[in-house]
Amino acid sequence: xxxxxxxxxxxxxxxxxxxxxxxxxxxxxxxxxxxxxxxxxxxxxxxxxxxxxxxxxxxxxxxxxxxxxxxxxxxxxxxxxxxxxxxxxxxxxxxxxxxxxxxxxxxxxxxxxxxxxxxxxxxxxxxxxxxxxxxxx
Amino acid sequence: xxxxxxxxxxxxxxxxxxxxxxxxxxxxxxxxxxxxxxxxxxxxxxxxxxxxxxxxxxxxxxxxxxxxxxxxxxxxxxxxxxxxxxxxxxxxxxxxxxxxxxxxxxxxxxxxxxx
Numbered sequence: 001x002x003x004x005x006x007x008x009x010x011x012x013x014x015x016x017x018x019x020x021x022x023x024x025x026x027x028x029x030x031x032x033x034x035x036x037x038x039x040x041x042x043x044x045x046x047x048x049x050x051x052x053x054x055x056x057x058x059x060x061x062x063x064x065x066x067x068x069x070x071x072x073x074x075x076x077x078x079x080x081x082x083x084x085x086x087x088x089x090x091x092x093x094x095x096x097x098x099x100x101x102x103x104x105x106x107x108x109x110x111x112x113x114x115x116x117x118x119x120x121x122x123x124x125x126x127x128x129x130x131x132x133x134x135x136x137x
Numbered sequence: 138x139x140x141x142x143x144x145x146x147x148x149x150x151x152x153x154x155x156x157x158x159x160x161x162x163x164x165x166x167x168x169x170x171x172x173x174x175x176x177x178x179x180x181x182x183x184x185x186x187x188x189x190x191x192x193x194x195x196x197x198x199x200x201x202x203x204x205x206x207x208x209x210x211x212x213x214x215x216x217x218x219x220x221x222x223x224x225x226x227x228x229x230x231x232x233x234x235x236x237x238x239x240x241x242x243x244x245x246x247x248x249x250x251x252x
Contacts, residue, residue: 002155079156099190100158105215106228108190109205113219113226 001064001115005030005052009060011122016058025123032118033064037107044104045069051091065091066111068102077102141185142169148187158191161210167233168193168208174238180245199249206231206241216241218248 004014006027015023030050037046047067055061067074075097085092099108145168148159160168172182172195183196192209201222208214214231231241 079151079158084156100209100211103190105190105207105209105213105230109207109215109217109228110226113217117221 003050003062003064004058004060005050005062006060008052008054008062013058013060015123020123020126022125024121024125026119027122028115028118028120032115037111044107046107047074051089053086053089066103067094068097070097070102075102138172138182138185142172145185145187145193152187153189155189157187157189158210160187160191160193163212164192164208164210167212167214168195168206171195171206171208171238171241175242175245178242178246180242180249197245197249202249202251204245204248206245208233214241216244218244220248 004011011025011027012020014025033048033050035048037048045068047069049065049067050062051065052062066077068077073095076091076094077097077099079098080096082092082094082096142165145160145165146162150159151157152159168185172185175182175195175197180197183198186194186196188194188207188209190207190209192207194205194207197204197206202218202220204216204218206214206216212233214233214237215228216231217226217228219226229244231237
């Protein structure tokens with residue numbers, strides 16, 4: 001999941017390059033991301049970590065990455081290939097697994113709901129009036 | 138809703154910039170069938186959107202209650218029933234056949250009605 005981390009920049013930077021009239025910004029706390037989750041009805045263990053992944057023009061960009069334990073090893077769940085990660089990315093050489101193979105719908109849907117409930121509205125979509133003053137709507 | 142499904146068909150692999158597969162024609166067709174059946178049963182569909190898992194998600198809601206049904210590219214489907222007021226959520230596999238559609242529509246109706 002792609003996010004911006006407050007530690008590295010202001011909330012408004014999350015919509016830089018986009019029309020603020022079209023985009024709100026919501027936020028959740030890092031502690032809302034459990035470091036290790038096991039869904040008890042299926043014996044699965046997932047690990048979640050936040051990685052700071054600066055992008056050109058968006059230094060605060062970060063990613064919440066998910067691993068799943070498979071036969072005592074953790075595989076990073078992603079559709080990307082190892083070479084798609086920057087050379088200095090700490091997870092570039094991780095064992096990878098595709099979401100359709102490793103991401104159980106139970107986990108995926110519950111996790112998304114969990115984060116949706118944790119999110120708080122930080123910035124509303126904004127219009128700019130004739131004087132260039134920012135107003136809220 | 139037809140315009141939304143038209144846009145879903147135009148998505149390419151990597152549409153989310155993280156390599157997510159584009160929704161397959163099967164997933165789109167399954168989702169469209171549910172939407173059609175739901176409308177025929179008087180259920181309002183909130184939104185249809187691509188899933189990063191590869192597929193299409195359909196959302197129904199009423200107040201704090203919500204049902205999301207995701208149709209995946211492999212011709213499977215899963216539903217999340219949630220009630221934010223009760224801090225409750227459950228999931229279920231959804232068969233992608235006629236009986237499955239009838240079952241999920243009944244379940245969506247019951248959940249949104251609070252039963």
